[in-house]
Amino acid sequence: xxxxxxxxxxxxxxxxxxxxxxxxxxxxxxxxxxxxxxxxxxxxxxxxxxxxxxxxxxxxxxxxxxxxxxxxxxxxxxxxxxxxxxxxxxxxxxxxxxxxxxxxxxxxxxxxxxxxxxxxxxxxxxxxxxxxxxxxxxxxxxxxxxxxxxxxxxxxxxxxxxxxxxxxxxxxxxxxxxxxxxxxxxxxxxxxxxxxxxxxxxxxxxxxxxxxxxxxxxxxxxxxxxxxxxxxxxxxxxxxxxxxxxxxxxxxxxxxxxxxxxxxxxxxxxxxxxxxxxxxxxxxxxxxxxxxxxxxxxxxxxxxxxxxxxxxxxxxxxxxxxxxxxxxxxxxxxxxxxxxxxxxxxxxxxxxxxxxxxxxxxxxxxxxxxxxxxxxxxxxxxxxxxxxxxxxxxxxxxxxxxxxxxxxxxxxxxxxxxxxxxxxxxxxxxxxxxxxxxxxxxxxxxxxxxxxxxxxxxxxxxxxxxxxxxxxxxxxxxxxxxxxxxxxxxxxxxxxxxxxxxxxxxxxxxxxxxxxxxxxxxxxxxxxxxxxxxxxxxxxxxxxxxxxxxxxxxxxxxxxxxxxxxxxxxxxxxxxxxxxxxxxxxxxxxxxxxxxxxxxxxxxxxxxxxxxxxxxxxxxxxxxxxxxxxxxxxxxxxxxxxxxxxxxxxxxxxxxxxxxxxxxxxxxxxxxxxxxxxxxxxxxxxxxxxxxxxxxxxxxxxxxxxxxxxxxxxxxxxxxxxxxxxxxxxxxxxxxxxxxxxxxxxxxxxxxxxxxxxxxxxxxxxxxxxxxxxxxxxxxxxxxxxxxxxxxxxxxxxxxxxxxxxxxxxxxxxxxxxxxxxxxxxxxxxxxxxxxxxxxxxxxxxxxxxxxxxxxxxxxxxxxxxxxxxxxxxxxxxxxxxxxxxxxxxxxxxxxxxxxxxxxxxxxxxxxxxxxxxxxxxxxxxxxxxxxxxxxxxxxxxxxxxxx
Ligand SMILES: *[C@@H]1O[C@H](CO)[C@@H](O)[C@H](O)[C@H]1NC(C)=O
Ligand SMILES: *[C@@H]1O[C@H](CO)[C@@H](O)[C@H](O)[C@H]1NC(C)=O
Ligand SMILES: *[C@@H]1O[C@H](CO)[C@@H](O)[C@H](O)[C@H]1NC(C)=O
Ligand SMILES: *[C@@H]1O[C@H](CO)[C@@H](O)[C@H](O)[C@H]1NC(C)=O
Ligand SMILES: *[C@@H]1O[C@H](CO)[C@@H](O)[C@H](O)[C@H]1NC(C)=O
Numbered sequence: 001x002x003x004x005x006x007x008x009x010x011x012x013x014x015x016x017x018x019x020x021x022x023x024x025x026x027x028x029x030x031x032x033x034x035x036x037x038x039x040x041x042x043x044x045x046x047x048x049x050x051x052x053x054x055x056x057x058x059x060x061x062x063x064x065x066x067x068x069x070x071x072x073x074x075x076x077x078x079x080x081x082x083x084x085x086x087x088x089x090x091x092x093x094x095x096x097x098x099x100x101x102x103x104x105x106x107x108x109x110x111x112x113x114x115x116x117x118x119x120x121x122x123x124x125x126x127x128x129x130x131x132x133x134x135x136x137x138x139x140x141x142x143x144x145x146x147x148x149x150x151x152x153x154x155x156x157x158x159x160x161x162x163x164x165x166x167x168x169x170x171x172x173x174x175x176x177x178x179x180x181x182x183x184x185x186x187x188x189x190x191x192x193x194x195x196x197x198x199x200x201x202x203x204x205x206x207x208x209x210x211x212x213x214x215x216x217x218x219x220x221x222x223x224x225x226x227x228x229x230x231x232x233x234x235x236x237x238x239x240x241x242x243x244x245x246x247x248x249x250x251x252x253x254x255x256x257x258x259x260x261x262x263x264x265x266x267x268x269x270x271x272x273x274x275x276x277x278x279x280x281x282x283x284x285x286x287x288x289x290x291x292x293x294x295x296x297x298x299x300x301x302x303x304x305x306x307x308x309x310x311x312x313x314x315x316x317x318x319x320x321x322x323x324x325x326x327x328x329x330x331x332x333x334x335x336x337x338x339x340x341x342x343x344x345x346x347x348x349x350x351x352x353x354x355x356x357x358x359x360x361x362x363x364x365x366x367x368x369x370x371x372x373x374x375x376x377x378x379x380x381x382x383x384x385x386x387x388x389x390x391x392x393x394x395x396x397x398x399x400x401x402x403x404x405x406x407x408x409x410x411x412x413x414x415x416x417x418x419x420x421x422x423x424x425x426x427x428x429x430x431x432x433x434x435x436x437x438x439x440x441x442x443x444x445x446x447x448x449x450x451x452x453x454x455x456x457x458x459x460x461x462x463x464x465x466x467x468x469x470x471x472x473x474x475x476x477x478x479x480x481x482x483x484x485x486x487x488x489x490x491x492x493x494x495x496x497x498x499x500x501x502x503x504x505x506x507x508x509x510x511x512x513x514x515x516x517x518x519x520x521x522x523x524x525x526x527x528x529x530x531x532x533x534x535x536x537x538x539x540x541x542x543x544x545x546x547x548x549x550x551x552x553x554x555x556x557x558x559x560x561x562x563x564x565x566x567x568x569x570x571x572x573x574x575x576x577x578x579x580x581x582x583x584x585x586x587x588x589x590x591x592x593x594x595x596x597x598x599x600x601x602x603x604x605x606x607x608x609x610x611x612x613x614x615x616x617x618x619x620x621x622x623x624x625x626x627x628x629x630x631x632x633x634x635x636x637x638x639x640x641x642x643x644x645x646x647x648x649x650x651x652x653x654x655x656x657x658x659x660x661x662x663x664x665x666x667x668x669x670x671x672x673x674x675x676x677x678x679x680x681x682x683x684x685x686x687x688x689x690x691x692x693x694x695x696x697x698x699x700x701x702x703x704x705x706x707x708x709x710x711x712x713x714x715x716x717x718x719x720x721x722x723x724x725x726x727x728x729x730x731x732x733x734x735x736x737x738x739x740x741x742x743x744x745x746x747x748x749x750x751x752x753x754x755x756x757x758x759x760x761x762x763x764x765x766x767x768x769x770x771x772x773x774x775x776x777x778x779x780x781x782x783x784x785x786x787x788x789x790x791x792x793x794x795x796x797x798x799x800x801x802x803x804x805x806x807x808x809x810x811x812x813x814x815x816x817x818x819x820x821x822x823x824x825x826x827x828x829x830x831x832x833x834x835x836x837x838x839x840x841x842x843x844x845x846x847x848x849x850x851x852x853x854x855x856x857x858x859x860x861x862x863x864x865x866x867x868x869x870x871x872x873x874x875x876x877x878x879x880x881x882x883x884x885x886x887x888x889x890x891x892x893x894x895x896x897x898x899x900x901x902x903x904x905x906x907x908x909x910x911x912x913x914x915x916x917x918x919x920x921x922x923x924x925x926x927x928x929x930x931x932x933x934x935x936x937x938x939x940x941x942x943x944x945x946x947x948x
Contacts, residue, residue: 038114038115039112039113039114039115040091040112040113040114040115040267042091042092042093042094042095042096043076043089043090043091043092043112043113043269044089044090044092044096044098044101044110044111044112044113045077045079045087045088045089045110045111045112045113045268045269045272045301046062046065046087046088046089046090046101046107046109046110047079047085047086047087047107047108047109047110047301047304048061048062048065048086048087048088048106048107048108049106049107049108050082050086050108052064052065052105052106053106057078057080058075058078058079058080058086058087058088059075059078059088061086061106062075062087062088062090064106065104065105065106065107066104066105067092067096067100067101067104068090072092072093072094073090073091073092073093074090074091075088075089075090076088076089076090076091076113076269077089077269077270077272077273079272079273079276080276081276081279081280083279083308083312084275084276084279084305084308084309084312085272085276085301085304085305085308087108089113089269089272091113098110098111098112109301109304111268111298111299111300111301112299113267113268113269114267114268114292114299114300115206115265115266115267116265116266116267116268116271116290116291116292117265117292118174118225118260118263118264118265118266119173119174119225119289119290119291119319119549119551120322120549136181136241136242136539136543136544137242137371138240138241138242139242139243139353139371139372139495139496139497140237140240140242140243140244140496141496141497141498142496142497142498142499143243143352143353143354143496143497143498143499144349144350144352144499145243145244145245145352145353145497145499145534146244146245146246147348147349147350147352147499147529148348148528148529148533148556149246149248150349151346151348151349151506151529151605152528152529152556152560152605152606152607152608153607153608153609153610154248154559154560154563154608154609156609157563157608157609157612158246158250162563162566162567162612163249163250163251163252163563164234164248164249164250164251164252164559164562164563164566165251165252165566166253166566167249167252167253167284167285167562167563167565167566168194168195168252168253168254168255168281168282168283168284168285169233169234169249169252169253169254169255169283169284169285169286169287169558169559169562170195170254170255170256170257170278170281170283170285170286170287171226171229171230171233171254171255171256171257171286171287171288171555171558172257172259172271172274172275172278172286172287172288172290173225173226173229173230173256173257173258173259173260173288173289173290174218174222174223174224174225174226174227174258174259174260175198175216175217175218175223175226175227175256175258175260176193176196176216176217176218176226176227176230176256176258177217177218177219177223177224177227177536177537177538177539178191178192178193178216178217178230178256179217179219179539180227180231180235180536180538180539180543181237181238181241181242182231182235182236182237182238182241182242182245182536183227183230183231183234183235183254183536187215187216187217192234192236192253192254193216193230193254193255193256194253194254194255195253195254195255195256195281195282196214196215196216196255196256196257196258197212197214197216197257197258197274197277198212198213198214198215198216198217198258199212199257199258199259199270199273199274200212200258200259200260200261200266200270201213201261202218202220202223202261202262203261203262204260204261204264204266205261205263205264205265206261206264206265206266206267207264210261210270216256216257216258218258218262218538219538219539219540220262220538220540221538221540221541222262222263223258223260223261223262223538224537224538224541224545225260225289225547225551226256226258226260227536227537227538228533228535228536228537228545228547228551228552229287229289229535229551229552229554229555230254230256230536230555231245231247231535231536231537232247232248232533232535232552232555232556232559233247233248233249233252233254233287233555233556233558233559233562234247234248234249234250234251234252234254234559235247235250235535235536236250242543242544243352243353243497243534243544245534245535245536245544247535247559248555248556248558248559248560248562248563248608249559249560249562249563249566252559252562252566255278255281255283257274257277257278259271259274259290266290268300268301268302271288271290271302271334272301272302272305275302275305275306275309275316276305278314279309279312279314283314284313284314284315284562284565285314285315285316285317285558285561285562285565286309286314286315286316286317286558287317287554287555287557287558287559288316288317288318288319288334288554289318289319289549289550289551289552289554289555290319290334290551291318291319291321291332291333291334291335292332292333293321293323293326293330293331293332294331294332294333294336295329295331295336295517295518295810296518296812296865297333297336297337297338297517297519298865299333299865300333300334302333302334302337302340303334303336303337303338303339306318306334306337306338306339306340307337307338307339309339310339310573310574313572313573314573315341315558315561315565315573315576315577316334316337316339316340316341317340317341317343317554317555317557317558317561318332318334318335318337318340318341318342318343318554319332319335319342319343319549319550319551319553319554320332320335320336320342320343320344320512320513320515320523320524320550321335321512321513321550322345322511322512322513322549322550322551323511323513324509324510324511324512324513324514324600325510325511325676326513327514327660327676327677327718328514328515328516328599328658328659328660328677328718328720329514329515329516329517329518329718329810330513330514331513331514331515331517331518331523332513332550335513335523335524335550336517336518336523338521339573339574341525341526341557341561341577341580342515342523342524342525342526342602343524343525343526343527343528343530343550343553343554343556343557343602344508344509344512344513344524344526344527344528344530344550344553344600344601344602345508345509345511345512345527345528345529345530345531345548345549345550345552345553346506346507346508346509346527346528346529346530346531346553346587346601346605347452347502347504347505347506347507347508347509347529347530347531347532348502348505348529348531348532348533349501349502349505349506350499350500350501350502350505350532351368351453351468351499351500351501351502351532352497352499352532352534352546353368353369353370353371353497353498353499353534353546354366354367354368354369354468354497354498354499354500355367355369355372355373355492355494355495355496355497355498356493356494356498357373357490357491357492357493357494358490358491358493358494359478359488359489359490359491360488360489360491363474363478365467365471365474365475365478365490366467366468366471366494366498366500367444367465367466367467367471368453368465368466368467368468368500369463369465369466370534370542370544370545370546371542371544372492372494372495372496372497373442373463373465373492374492374493374494374495375492376419376442376463376492377491377492378417378489378490378491378492379417379418379419379442379489379490379492380414380417380418380419380487380488380489381418381419381421381444381475381479381487381488381489381490382413382418382419382420382421383397383421383479384396384397384398384399384401384404384405384408384420384421384422384423385397385401385404385407386407386408386411387407387408387410387411388403388404388407394423394425394448395423395425397421397422397423398422398423398424398425398428399422399423399424399425399428399430399431399432399434400425400428400431405431405434405438408420408438409438413438413439415439415440415441416441418440418442419442419443419444419465419490420435420440420442420443420444421443421444421446421475421479422435422443422444422445422446423445423446423447423448424445424446424447424453424466425448425449430443430445430464432462432464435462436462440462441462441463442462442463442464442465443462443463443464443465444465444466444467444475444490445464445465445466445467446467446471446472446475446476447466447467447468447469447472448472449469450469450503451469451503452502452503452504452531452532453466453468453532454548468500468501468503469503470500502531502532504531504590504591506587506588506605507587507588507589507590507591507596508527508587508589508590508596508600508601509530509531509548510590511548511549511550512524512527512530512550512553512600513550514597514599514600514658514677514720515598515599515600515602515720515739516599516624516720516739516741518810519626520624520625520626520627520739520740520741521622521624521739522598522602522603522622522624522737522738522739523599523602524550524601524602525577525580525581525602525603525622526557526580526581526584526601526602526603526604526605526606527553527584527587527601527602527603527604527605527606528553528554528556528557528560528605528606529552529553529556529605530548530549530550530551530552530553530554530556531548531552532546532548533546533547533548533552533556534546535547535552556606557580557606560580560606560608560611561576561580563608563612564576564579564580564608564611564612567612568612575617577621578617578618578619578620578621579611579614579621580603580606580608580611581602581603581621581622581736581737582603582614582618582621582734582735582736583606583607583610583611583614583732583734584602584603584604584605584606584607584611584735585604585605585607585610585735586601586603586604586605586653586655586724586735586737587601587604587605589656589679592656592679594655594656594679594681595653595654595655595656595723595724596655596656596679597655597656597657597658597679597720597721597722597723597739598655598722598723598724598737598738598739599658599720599722599739600658601655601737602737603621603622603735603736603737604724604735604737610732613732614732614734615640615641615642615732616638616639616640616641616642616646616648616727616729616732616734617638617639617641617700618636618637618638618727618734618736619636619637619639620634620636620736621736622736622737622738622739623705623707623725623736623737623738623739624738624739624740625707625738625739625740626740626741627740627741627743627744627745627746627917628740628742628743628744629709629711629712629742629743629744630708631707631708631709631740633704633705633706634704634705634706634707635702635703635704636702636703636704636705636725636727636736637700637701637702638693638695638700638701638702638703638727639695639698639699639700640695640696640697640698640699640700641697641698642697643697644697645694645695645696645697646694646695646729646730646731647692647693647694647729647730648692648693648694648695648727648728648729649691649692649727649728650688650690650691650692650703650705650725650726650727650728651725651726651728652685652686652707652723652724652725652726653723653724653726653735654683654684654685654686654721654722654723654724655721655722655723655724656679656680656681656722657679657680657681657682657683657710657719657720657721657722658677658678658679658680658718658719658720659677659680659714659717659718659719659720660677660717660718682710682712682721683710683721683723684707684708684709684710684721684723684738685707685708686705686706686707686708686723686725687705687706687708688703688704688705688706689703689704689705690703705725707723707725707738707740709721709740709742710742711742712742712743715741715743715748715809716748716752716806716808716809717808718741718808718809719741719742719743720739720740720741721739721740721741721742722737722738722739722740723737723738724736724737724738725738745809745916745917745918746916746917746918748809749809749828749914749916749928750807750808750809750810750811750914750915750916750917750928751764751805751806751807751808751828751829751912751914751928751929751930752764752806752807752808753829753930763804763805763806764803764804764805764806764829764831764912764930764932765781765803765804765831765932766782766787766801766802766803766804766831766910766932766933766935767780767781767782767801767802767804768780768781768782768787768789768799768800768801768802769799769800769802769887770795770796770798770799770800771791771795771796771798771799771800771887771889772795772796772798774802774887782801782933784832784833784933785832785833785836785838785933785934786832786838786907786933786934786936787801787933787934787935787936788936788937788938789801789888789935789936789937789938790937790938790939791890791891791937791938791939791940791943791944792940792943793943793944795889798889800887800888800889801887801888801910801935802886802887802888803816803860803886803887803888803910803912803932804886805886805912805930807912807914809917810917811914811915811916811917812864812865812915812919812921813862813863813864813865813914813915813921814861814862814863814912814913814914814915815851815859815861815862815863815912815913816859816860816861816862816886816910816911816912816913817850817851817854817856817857817858817859817860817910817911817912817913818856818857818858818860818893818903818908818909818910818911818935819850819854819855819856819857819908819909819910819911819931820842820847820855820857820907820908820909821838821840821842821907821908821909821934822840822842823854823855823909823911823931825854825911825929825931827911827929827930827931828927828928828929828930829928829929829930829931830931831910831930831931831932831933832931832932832933832934838907838934840907840934841905841906841907841936842906842907843857843903843904843905843906843907843908843937844904844906845857845903845904845906845946848895848896851896851913852913852922852924852927853924854911856911857893857903857908858893858894858895858901858903859893859894859895859896860886860888860893860894860910861886861894864921888935890902890944891903891937891939891944892944901946902939902944902945902946903937903939903946904937904939904941904946905937905938905939905941906936906937907934907935907936907937908934908935908937909931909932909933909934909935910930910931910932910935911929911930911931911932912929912930913927913928913929914927914928914929915927916928
């Protein structure tokens, strides 16, 4: 994408205030941060034609292609699998164009090498300080540490001795600490972790040269992610060690492929190598809890590679991502790959380990922690806010209340014998950094509201313990009842864990990414327990940790597939996925009786027992109804594979309806420009060709279902509907998740128009602002048809245009020009009255041929999905949800060769073109366009010389 940083201003939507502010920024989606997929300049994955010099090695074959015949490149990876993928990854010393590479003889396909960010679980609650060395404590008790197995009916299979024997599960991750006794204590044939490979080495950070070796061991704490995911698949705490934790498929053979060093990122080329090696080593299931925010499948080679694997019987289970706060379409790659089983996250029903402390009256207070904090002994409880002249409430004792911290700094506290009590409010956390600076060694966080405990683990030796809502109320009452001047003590004497109810148990986690895919297919496909999951962790860091993420749900689903495969080895990958999807159980929205949308949970929480025991085959396993207000009826085929006659009846369970910019588009003055998705009750209706049918053993029949969403007037708010078609037999219930968007994307262009907003103007439009005060809400609405603007090197003297054109539906290509004011181009959206006569003042400025025959004075920017130039490597820009507030700060444009220059005084019109859904970039009719009013520019040539 081309982008001129000097012009690059993007609206950031304020949370609390009702104004829009513009901040200098790159062209990043303001709603999603820190998930950049970046490309490595001039570096590509090249797949070679199978019949192109088949007798040669990948490197030598590449040398026979035109780009490979020239010197000046380095081969990085060789892909040597004739079954799956044959080619190289290669780095050129000079500029090479992706399109040219793709068209070279012998080349089958090519992709840019992209950096893939390190998986960051949503939070973690390890206990790096408890255990040293390799001796793990015995913490077995009554705690429900294996509750995720119960939630998904894995436990019922374990009870029947079904534990995944004979199935091989490969995990592509940060490596594994296989020295952990729950992971078998060793590596190689005969061990639990029987196979694997390290593609990178400890020191690889995503930018240096990987140093591979055959051993996937990762002992560094930051390599713990792969130890956790491996544990979820296959851990087994030995007798008298740990918590008695059991993975989903503890008898499966595990293989660990390491693609991250101890810090930093990895690249898609190494992930491809890992996929191929996993398949060559005989994997039945590959689990990959990695991925950057991405909605376009073609950016990466994952879709191709995963399709080849699944065609060869290798299932691929991939995280849908932790970008749920970005709203719908917040998927990750490779989770979006067509043939991957993408997985969303459901919250655990329990906080798996809580321990008891007692006060001096022997009243119990239970706290949430991985390990017991017995080393604290008896300590005074010092509530933050003590010493102030105000009553202590949840606000005063919160991490955000500065006077309380000042009072604490002034107090003399013996931190060796004191624990600091802080109220944990979701919007501010505990501020443990300040507490540590003041000397606190232990913090007890209490909750003023019943919320999920989402914690950040300090990286220093501070002990951070959490109270759930009940225990929070208890301790606050105990403190309030103390006689004046008396201190309150807790003795941390409880050594064995129990469990406490998790207030959001069995509902979708808010971090879990939303589907559907940009093609409007179901994503995620299923959900599994992924929130508040206790599993193995590197020994040096205590051996166990609680993490939350779709990273945790993914190995859970992979282990589940392994259990299913062990019982139904004859099923194809698609049939295995279908069984898990149609037997999963839909869950509700948090704190609601409404069924959660399929955009969030896919087919629902997997029920592995039901998947293994199912004796009815339902096809298809999902209904992706795409973009239509009147989707065509669909056929569902039901096959009775049991030995008895069965009656099946049909029902409909609509899920919640989502839209993103709800307030914005409905004129609600409580405008909150965030992308928060509020579940709405706008159910689709469904009618069936018959209400029930009866099938004898081996018989099958088809029933037709017609699903009809409700009419919706706000397509640019990204509405998504979904629900479940239910097929109920005498002894089992099956469901088919459906999803769609209630509008036609071809008819509704990507540019938002005819929408009245709460802002002081409509979109698309222009605002006139002083260049030193770019608050959109303060902007003047220009006169229609034409207005004057002036530029000065002193920004306080400049009155500049700020273009507000929101491209809210996905578009693969957006281009913004300033064109001659008398241009004959007919746009889809006029930003002025074309019948009003204006005496134009053409600038003394060269008119360039422009794009698709529309003359131009130059571009403000263009963005394409797969053509990032080397100087602007951010690739992941999903071209969706773009609030453009594009300010022309300086009178500077860029030509098609990326050369910038000043323009001169005179008349211009802004022209934005955005490629329609499924459009062809070369076809002018496939763009939606906005042509704006005349910008009459006054540009002093002494301040902005036009010669370059
Ligand atoms: C994302 O890109 C921006 C702009 O190039 C950069 O400042 C930021 O550090 C990047 N973030 C990550 C996590 O790489
Ligand atoms: C590629 O595979 C062939 C056949 O298995 C083998 O002989 C050759 O050494 C491999 N080449 C590389 C570069 O790994
Ligand atoms: C607190 O404990 C540390 C280490 O045990 C010790 O060095 C320090 O003197 C103690 N401080 C007080 C105030 O007792
Ligand atoms: C969407 O609109 C286009 C253009 O009018 C039409 O060709 C297409 O059939 C429509 N799609 C659906 C699903 O109605
Ligand atoms: C659905 O089934 C009916 C009857 O079996 C058949 O006529 C029709 O073509 C099928 N429709 C689709 C979309 O497959």
